[in-house]
Amino acid sequence: MIKKLVKIIVLSICCNQVSAATCSCAGVPLLSSMEASSADSGKWYLSVTYEEHNINDLVSGSDDINDETERARESRSLLLQADYGVNESWSITGMLTYIDHRRQIGISQGSFAEAKGLGDGLILVKYTPQRINLFSSWEYSFGFGSKIPLGDDDYKINSVSVSEDLQPSSGSYSWLAWGYVTYAFDQAARSQIFLSANTSINNENGRNYQFGNEYNFSVGTSYHLQNDWAISAQVRYRESLPDERADVTIPNTGGEWVDFMPAIQYQLNQSSGIKLAARIPLYRNLEGAIQFTTSDSISLTYSYAL
């Protein structure tokens, strides 16, 4: 485990907004995956992210349990994000996802399940009354929007619906709220700290399943090196309420997580960059007797500004 952590740290060394997912969510939790930027007036920012997310840690409350079941659970996702700055203060963010959930229970060939397809989408309107500029070291931004169930939430294998956590889409609309504050320590804004918070208020899908509401709070720092590299790191607290079906709580869903999210970015030219990011669990306190949860995730993002 330690070797694995060291490997991830060495590979990625630092972060900003990184993708996340948990065992209790079918789609990718989009708000956590969203880049924090608010597009400048008249500008487009486009990004594509590939994420690999392993959900193999077995946890009881906050205690790790040794899993001897040979189970392997992985989610691969592709996220396309577009931001457009309507004017100096208002911008719009849209996101599409393609999800590939995989689960292997035991070692027999028939124990492998895979569900893939279009996931949830997101649209968010952001308001940025203050940006970092020559006269201000602060930037504030907040936004409201909706998660849109674009994909399949009744994916079947051999005519049998897969479990909710394997469905590509959540199947329901959610209300989203998002906020971001950053402070630059120097004129060039090379060193920054930031606070970010978001919430997702979820609704019941067509199969009467409701993913638990989600709350995220992050604090982080970023630093631009003199060359084309930048590094960042953040610690994120995440709380997810238990899922419900027809108003009945689903056991072994929901909980609290604290993650370390490092990232490193390289600027390819004035218009584009790539970012390698990771998520490493620091602490979790999960509902119910036992839950599988995130062991690690890693993502690669390519961004382009028009």
Added chain:
Amino acid sequence: MLYNFIFFASLIFGTNLSLAAEAPPFSLTAINLKERINLSDYQGQTIILDFWASWCAPCLSSLPVYQTWHDAGKVQVVSINVDDDLKDAIAMIKALNLSFPVAYDYDKSVAKLFDVYALPVAFLIDKNGTIKLRHEGYKSTDATQLLQRIQKINSIH
């Protein structure tokens, strides 16, 4: 985050100073000339008034291009540095061997006067002191477009 990298190159703020307006007068000390300069000193010439700082990468791409135009007599360049530390400005003037006037806007009052919130911003000002273009950010492909505008302004007068 890409935003962080390109922020100062592309941020668009403060467009209160409209085109076709008369460029507001200012008086600052030119670091490299060691004398005070006024915008009115350049009345009768087409001017690029360029706001920059040593930490702004696109600014450092544009300055050598402006120096070439200045040397060739295509345009009078007047630049305004907004570094917090004067030493950074002086070091960059030497590194880039800038010979056009570089005025130091120590309290950013002139930047505010011209509604410059992000860098770089270049203003094209005609011989009558009228602002003909506000150009924000700088890419290598911008040079051709800017030079065409300069030639057009020069041909009118």
